[in-house]
Amino acid sequence: MEQVTNIQKESVIQIRKLHKSFGENKVLRSVDLDVFSRENVVVLGRSGSGKSVLIKIIVGLLKPDSGEVIVLGQNLKLLDEKGLQALRLSIGFSFQNSALYDSMTVKENLEFPLVRNRKHLSQSQIDNEVHQVLDDVGLSQTIHQMPAELSGGQRKRIGIARTLILRPRIMLYDEPTAGLDPTTSLEINNLIKEVREKYHTSSIVITHDLTCARQTGDRIAMLLDGQFVTQGKFDEVFPSKNEKIQSFYNYNFIQ
Amino acid sequence: MENVDKKKKYVISRRIDEFFLKIFDAWRFLRRFFSELFKPPLEWGEIVKQCYQVGYRSLGLISLTGFITGLVFTKQSRPSLSEFGAASWLPSLVAIAIIRALAPLVTSLICAGKVGSNIGAELGSMNVTEQIDAMEVSATNPYKFLVVSRVIATTLMIPVLTCYSAFIGLMGSFLDVNAHEKTSLATFFENAFIKITFLDIGATLVKAIAYGFTIGMVSCYKGYHASQGTEGVGRAANSSVVLSMFFIFLEEIIIVQVANYFRT
Numbered sequence: 001m002e003q004v005t006n007i008q009k010e011s012v013i014q015i016r017k018l019h020k021s022f023g024e025n026k027v028l029r030s031v032d033l034d035v036f037s038r039e040n041v042v043v044l045g046r047s048g049s050g051k052s053v054l055i056k057i058i059v060g061l062l063k064p065d066s067g068e069v070i071v072l073g074q075n076l077k078l079l080d081e082k083g084l085q086a087l088r089l090s091i092g093f094s095f096q097n098s099a100l101y102d103s104m105t106v107k108e109n110l111e112f113p114l115v116r117n118r119k120h121l122s123q124s125q126i127d128n129e130v131h132q133v134l135d136d137v138g139l140s141q142t143i144h145q146m147p148a149e150l151s152g153g154q155r156k157r158i159g160i161a162r163t164l165i166l167r168p169r170i171m172l173y174d175e176p177t178a179g180l181d182p183t184t185s186l187e188i189n190n191l192i193k194e195v196r197e198k199y200h201t202s203s204i205v206i207t208h209d210l211t212c213a214r215q216t217g218d219r220i221a222m223l224l225d226g227q228f229v230t231q232g233k234f235d236e237v238f239p240s241k242n243e244k245i246q247s248f249y250n251y252n253f254i255q
Numbered sequence: 256m257e258n259v260d261k262k263k264k265y266v267i268s269r270r271i272d273e274f275f276l277k278i279f280d281a282w283r284f285l286r287r288f289f290s291e292l293f294k295p296p297l298e299w300g301e302i303v304k305q306c307y308q309v310g311y312r313s314l315g316l317i318s319l320t321g322f323i324t325g326l327v328f329t330k331q332s333r334p335s336l337s338e339f340g341a342a343s344w345l346p347s348l349v350a351i352a353i354i355r356a357l358a359p360l361v362t363s364l365i366c367a368g369k370v371g372s373n374i375g376a377e378l379g380s381m382n383v384t385e386q387i388d389a390m391e392v393s394a395t396n397p398y399k400f401l402v403v404s405r406v407i408a409t410t411l412m413i414p415v416l417t418c419y420s421a422f423i424g425l426m427g428s429f430l431d432v433n434a435h436e437k438t439s440l441a442t443f444f445e446n447a448f449i450k451i452t453f454l455d456i457g458a459t460l461v462k463a464i465a466y467g468f469t470i471g472m473v474s475c476y477k478g479y480h481a482s483q484g485t486e487g488v489g490r491a492a493n494s495s496v497v498l499s500m501f502f503i504f505l506e507e508i509i510i511v512q513v514a515n516y517f518r519t
Contacts, residue, residue, distance in 0.1 A: 056388075059392050061388055061391060061392065085394040085396075086394070088391075088392055088393070088394045089394050091392065093388075093389070093392040095385045095388070095389055096385075097384055097385060099384060099385040099386050099388065099389035100386075100389075101381075101386055101389075101390075102380070102381075102384075102386070103377075112393065112395070113393035113394070113395070116393070116394070116395050117393070117394050117395075162389075162393070163393075166393070166394075
């Protein structure tokens, strides 16, 4: 049991004293965060609080001004382009608007990362993988459809399926329930939990949706004004005496 | 009053900075193309697909404009040449005009409008909807996949379309000449190529390659750096066309000067 606990406590993402500014705007100010193996961490905060910037730094899409980001034991600062690309194979990134390739069918969207990064696979093996992930997200029937023909929830699911096809160890979800109705949001929240169970992933979920945070998060990290003001389980974070957290909670409740 | 002057100076100085930063950015984009071009493997599948998009999909428009250019140019030139009893020189005159100037220029301007705006809008839309980022996080080099393949396709296909346009233009001219002088196709082409030299064809090919590269590079740069949602996509498509045309005319002047230097 103790050994299992140790394995679960293995840190897959370590962020230390991270700073990021855009011109005069200081988006992240000395951010520290640890994500442990098979843990779902929800980064909660208002729009423009730097949540998406944080995960874009983790996947190497943005460079920090200072601070350290260590992912799966590798310091991003020390990685060259090849090293970064290799590391990205272990990180799945689900974009806010799904970012499906408009000119490709669902099948081609899912094949794209596989064809480019698993060159040893035969076409039948690729087909099997595609069918497998589509089954996992419950959208096998959409295989020949174009992204424009899919609903918002379906697009999100296919976006997640596209990242899962490379069997990542870490999943980063950028606003997974943004713009979805409550029922579809619930389905996406369940999918995030299922992904962790089936694919044994550790995740960071970026959201401002309290329902999503409560349903998917093992731990909540509250990002306000570029800093984490509190971290803990949902019931520990809310209610809080901190005025800013209270105001965020009330705002969401009213919404 | 002093404050207003200071503010104006600040704005001007900031704009100058931005202008030079943009030039530096464009230079880095161009330099990256050559460094990625020689790093194997190339995206052959995407290059072939883009060649199809640029070449085959433009054939209809190029055929129409090429044919009309040749036909109209012949019709317009006939009265002046006939006045001096030099109507027999029509095939030669039209061939010189089409091969030296009209075919590369008309083809590239049409392609700047059709292909350039298409690339600018496509990449711009991919950028603002984070599809380029999605490519990058799935360990694919988006620059190589999107930019290098498109620039290679335009650089290869515009010379091909230029040759095709020249041929169709000459056919348009032949139609008019044949209607008036009953000249056969063989005689028409024999007369047409009397004054055409290797330098003319070489300069035309150089022009077409340069224009193709320019259209691809400018459109990809504009699309790749599009921002601010759908408005940014529209702006990227529009400026791809305008800037491509501007550079095409600039290159035209330079290449004509160089060709004339060798001709004399």
